[in-house]
Amino acid sequence: MIALRGLTKEFPGGVRAVDSLDLEIGDGEFFALLGPSGCGKTTLLRTIAGLETPTSGRIEIGGVDVTGTPPGRRDVAMVFQDYALFPHMDVTANIAYPLRIRKVPRAGREAKAAETASRLSLSELLDRRPGQLSGGQQQRVALARAVACHPKAFLFDEPLSNLDARLRLEARTFLKRLQRELAVTTVFVTHDQSEALALADRIAVMSAGRITQLGTPSEVFRRPATTFVASFIGSTPMNLLPGVAKDGVLRVAGAEFPLPDGAPEGEVLYGLRPEYADLTTREPGEKGAFPGKVAVVENLGTAHLVTLECTDHLLQVVVPEGAEPPPGTAAWAVPRPGRALLYRDDTLVGGA
Amino acid sequence: MARAESGTLGRRPAVGFVLPALVLIGVFLVFPALWTVYLGLTDYRLTGLAAADPQVVGAANYAEALGDERFRTSLWLTVQFVLGSAVLGQAVLGFAIAWALRDRRGPLKSLTEGLVLLAWILPSSVVAFLWIALLDRDGGTLNAILHTPGFAWLLDHPMASIIVFNVWRGTAFSMMLYGAALENVPPSHLETARLAGASTLQQLRDVVLPHIKGHVLTNLLLITLWTFNDFTAFQLTAGGPEGRSEILPVYIYNVAMSGGRLGFGAAVSFLVLVVNLVLAFGYLRLLRSRGEVRPS
Numbered sequence: 001m002i003a004l005r006g007l008t009k010e011f012p013g014g015v016r017a018v019d020s021l022d023l024e025i026g027d028g029e030f031f032a033l034l035g036p037s038g039c040g041k042t043t044l045l046r047t048i049a050g051l052e053t054p055t056s057g058r059i060e061i062g063g064v065d066v067t068g069t070p071p072g073r074r075d076v077a078m079v080f081q082d083y084a085l086f087p088h089m090d091v092t093a094n095i096a097y098p099l100r101i102r103k104v105p106r107a108g109r110e111a112k113a114a115e116t117a118s119r120l121s122l123s124e125l126l127d128r129r130p131g132q133l134s135g136g137q138q139q140r141v142a143l144a145r146a147v148a149c150h151p152k153a154f155l156f157d158e159p160l161s162n163l164d165a166r167l168r169l170e171a172r173t174f175l176k177r178l179q180r181e182l183a184v185t186t187v188f189v190t191h192d193q194s195e196a197l198a199l200a201d202r203i204a205v206m207s208a209g210r211i212t213q214l215g216t217p218s219e220v221f222r223r224p225a226t227t228f229v230a231s232f233i234g235s236t237p238m239n240l241l242p243g244v245a246k247d248g249v250l251r252v253a254g255a256e257f258p259l260p261d262g263a264p265e266g267e268v269l270y271g272l273r274p275e276y277a278d279l280t281t282r283e284p285g286e287k288g289a290f291p292g293k294v295a296v297v298e299n300l301g302t303a304h305l306v307t308l309e310c311t312d313h314l315l316q317v318v319v320p321e322g323a324e325p326p327p328g329t330a331a332w333a334v335p336r337p338g339r340a341l342l343y344r345d346d347t348l349v350g351g352a
Numbered sequence: 353m354a355r356a357e358s359g360t361l362g363r364r365p366a367v368g369f370v371l372p373a374l375v376l377i378g379v380f381l382v383f384p385a386l387w388t389v390y391l392g393l394t395d396y397r398l399t400g401l402a403a404a405d406p407q408v409v410g411a412a413n414y415a416e417a418l419g420d421e422r423f424r425t426s427l428w429l430t431v432q433f434v435l436g437s438a439v440l441g442q443a444v445l446g447f448a449i450a451w452a453l454r455d456r457r458g459p460l461k462s463l464t465e466g467l468v469l470l471a472w473i474l475p476s477s478v479v480a481f482l483w484i485a486l487l488d489r490d491g492g493t494l495n496a497i498l499h500t501p502g503f504a505w506l507l508d509h510p511m512a513s514i515i516v517f518n519v520w521r522g523t524a525f526s527m528m529l530y531g532a533a534l535e536n537v538p539p540s541h542l543e544t545a546r547l548a549g550a551s552t553l554q555q556l557r558d559v560v561l562p563h564i565k566g567h568v569l570t571n572l573l574l575i576t577l578w579t580f581n582d583f584t585a586f587q588l589t590a591g592g593p594e595g596r597s598e599i600l601p602v603y604i605y606n607v608a609m610s611g612g613r614l615g616f617g618a619a620v621s622f623l624v625l626v627v628n629l630v631l632a633f634g635y636l637r638l639l640r641s642r643g644e645v646r647p648s
Contacts, residue, residue, distance in 0.1 A: 049543075084541045
């Protein structure tokens, strides 16, 4: 288990990269730190590794306070974005490097390296140098180096971002399976929300050195706690439309909905994911639909992203293959029941 | 591409551009070198009969030099001077300073670099005077600091004095070269080693040195050659006392200028040139073999 208590990292010049952060990561958990660049996620990871010294607060790994422990004695392994393979050593020597530092005899560490390499399908490449490997192979060698020394925790800094798009999906599946098999607590940093959603058991969405939301991928995806998370998560950004709740009725961009129980009255932001609405070209009888004109149709492959020009606002809807209306036609977007979210002062106040 | 460029410039203008430089090199470098080779084969002297009418004596000068006790002592002193002040002194100290300052910012770094650089850019005669003032037997600063009045550093420890002096004077170059080289070491590689638990020495051996090997060889080549040919020490000890700090450049000066034996001095100069060439070829071979080992 990794526990952070009141962790703060302030850089000279007064920049607070991590701001009194509390977090507990369970044993064997695959945990994502997600956020835009500059949100402090990498600093947080480096502080856990011991490469940065926290300004205040405590770090515990496996129940031991390691706040003042040098990185080499924390029993964690980190995989860097650039993999950091030593160019003058072959794959075996790279994988066995941490074991060599721990004075494991040559035969023992080479056997361990070969075993780890075969697990990561690197057996053919043991004599190669990093310069002779592809990006995906280099990444697996870096992973093998982390795996070979059996650490208490893995720390991955943007593990997939140096791979090309096609390889990234393959590596993602591979990484998730490997983590599941090894069941080692893993923290990884990413700016790619789809990566975090796909890989992690839990996600911490970070912004300005703080955790904005902590939850499972489906929690974070379905009920973003703030408009920041709402707009950051999801491959197509969530529609956020200003509306007014009054006398039990919610009015948003030409549509009217009954206000659910417990939802406050006054000005709100109405949030709806493009995936959670249906588009129809026949006028629905009820008022619970957004009327508009099709402005843009973007092909996403298996679906189309339709941008609807409503009164004063744009609304995006994902429409299944073949059902997309031509630009210029009048259309209505009908939200699926229970999928819309209401925000006030950037904070989630209820569903609709 | 190269074809198009040579086509636009043409052979004649190209020769025209290079020619002035070639003439200068020929007149001031190649010709004196060849002239030295010729002089080395004669009994040319500064004064007397042999000055007016030098005779070719063949390899006699070389035979005499190689058999001369004073020459061999001088060669040995030069080896000490090069190993002590260049390889051990400047390179190691320069690297140590660069390593210590690598992640630092602010006044401490600027101050250290400024002071080290100052030692390098001051004119050698000024520096020599400063060091004489420091090491002087009667009014020297060092004796005042150490409370050892009357201790004659330059007389009792002439070699140590000029070695320390040359380290002080020349470290800046190595420091700057290694400072630039260390910027090429990816931080993530050092951090990977740190996370594996590597000590500073292990980090240097496993990460830093493999990355800066080429820089180390270039640095050693340059400072070895510079130190081998360095004449500044003459201003401190003039080779004395009793030739105990008479490194080869000083020896040549003493023999050729003070002793007036220009022909013999030229022969020794040529020997020094040969040693320099051997050193340079050695380093270049190492550099090249390093390049072959590296993949891709």
